[in-house]
Amino acid sequence: MENILGYCQPGNFDKKVDLPPPPYDAAITQNTEPLELPLSGNLELSENDVYEALLNHVSKFICYGKGVVKEMIIIKMEQFYAYRHSLETFTENRQVCWSYEPYAGGHIDGPLMKQCYDPWEITVDPLRQFDRHNVKLIMPHTEMLQACPDCGGAGRIECAFCHGKGKMTCNTCNGSGYTFGFSGEDRQMCVHCFSGTVTCAHCKGKGIHGCSICSEAGEIKCYVQLIVHWNNYTDSSLIEHSSDIPKDILKKATGELVYDEINDRIKPIRYLLGDKENKSVVDLINKHIARYFSKAKPLAHKQRIQRIPITKVTYVWRNSTNKFWVFGNEKTVYAPHYQQKCCCGCTIQ
Template sequence: MEQELLIGNESHVNYGTEHLLSLSVAQDALAPYSLSSGGPSTLPLELMDRPTEDEGEDTGNHGNEGLPPPADQLPQGEHNDSIPLQMDWSSLSISEHVAREALVQYTANKCCYRIAPAKHMVVQSLTPLNTFRYRLQTFTETRETFLISELYDGGFVDSSDVAPAPAPWAMLVDAPPLFTDCEMHIPVPHTYSVQDCPNCQGHGKNRCHSCNGSGKRRCTACSGTGWQDTSNQSCLFCSGSGKRRCSNCHGYGWWQCIRCYGKGLLLYHSELTITWKNNIAEYVVEKNSGFPIYHLQEAAGKEIFSDENQVVYPIVNFPEPTIDRGSESCIAQHQMQLASNSHILRQKQTIELIPLTKVEYEWRGKVYSFYVFGNENKVYAEDYPAKCCCSVM
């Protein structure tokens, strides 16, 4: 059976606190889970997706979802119930040397920034503002069917008379690696049928619109009169008829149908499109430090907690309380957005500690500041004192 497989790495992230659900909405969405207060744990078996009794053969409708893969195909694993111990993460800070080198590197990559302030600034304070990022990855599978046509040159037709067509979720395929975006196209067996081409209604040809099927058009040399303007003689181009052979259809009055190549028939079948997608939701603890939180999308942090299973429970009793709230909102958001039209195969939640330090310094009698963030020591310096007006932030 022919299969077309497309793999990609793109993910869609709802970043920042403004995308989180309200507490009441999140609790309503997660009400069926009956969350315990003891930390992450496995969902009860009765809450797992199960096939309905009336799902069977393909009825020809598009987008047949709802029948989950067999249980033996679902990945198995155990929840990580260990929450990191309380510690003073906010005290972790970079050194003055690291901060200066980060700013020097930052300005060196800016064509209109002068490097002097970065090299000769007087550092006054280093304030650690380290924060946490919660990330939820939900790996889903969606199945839809579409009607596809192709040329028909005769021969065997694998129709429903041969055998009943399988339901979309009844077709077994090899899934890609977990949390990898992928798309697969598979022709559905026993769905083939021969039908008239809709472009030509089965005739194999279409009327030429230029001549309306007559094969002739008005002579442009004599404007259809059949006579020359300068003499009382018949037009040499149309021999006095006022019409010439249509150049578009070469006088035939019709075109061969480009869809069926003149056959008048097409072979139709259903094609199953399977889409695996790694959906990502994130929450970052806002410190109200003046640092634009969206810049943390570019930064890597240190993973301090990881939990993976078919479904995950919200975090509880984390040392930073808003992480509990963020995880509950992200899980509820994915449940609302994805569970209705996709099958959730696997979820993974992680917590990262993202280094963030505010550096205040003096340059020529004035105080400025910049931020160093991420494991890569990236820099955000909105008020850098030595940049030309042509610079682009």
């Protein structure tokens, strides 16, 4: 770091150095009073809702029979809830590197003016929260002048195509000054060059051209560039009671948004339910902190909780007892043991 922010000769332009973020104090989260989240409201389905959901499900399959839906007798409906907890953190990373630009005159804010700041001491506000973007700026008191490394301070460099001669070999006559007919005997003077050489098109015969690095100024202004990156990191977990619905199916469902807030610190959330849900929230927060906060500075946190309704339906059809589940705002049906399936397999319409 001293070699970059100290005052040695600049070099390795654009070689970026990652700056570790300030250490995160986990006690800030641990000592924050948990938010009590009362989950009130009734999301239970009626029998008509259940019949309609199962009928819609069966109608998607060509080979499924609808007799079960029309003839079944519902004997029990049980209500459960699953919870999707998501935690998104808006973070900041910083890098520094030597950079330069042509010197066009003016004041040089160098190290003799004032001691250079630590990169994390400079206040840089994001343009938008929870939006990935970056900004670049010059670190105060790091500017210095240097002779242009490309032209040595001359402002002009030798043409690389003609090597400073201003002339190049004619491609038409290959430098002989003459062209020949098909028989090789009809020698004529080359009408393109008349001499075997042509004026270099790149430098227009001057043998030199203006230096593009310093814009012909002969000097460049070097400085330490600060690059600030803002990024988002997200973790989520699905918390459920024993509903017997496979998790990969249940995770596609949506539910009622019961919590949606942005805070400058992570607030643990305590459901008014049981230890399992509360532990899942704490586990997600701890995993999130361990995964991201050592490599990025957290600025803001967005937490969301969805409550996903699940209805377990037990029914009788032709003296056979069976069950299925209806879940989510979509009223998706999970019926792995539906009795009227065709053995040849089905396709979804």
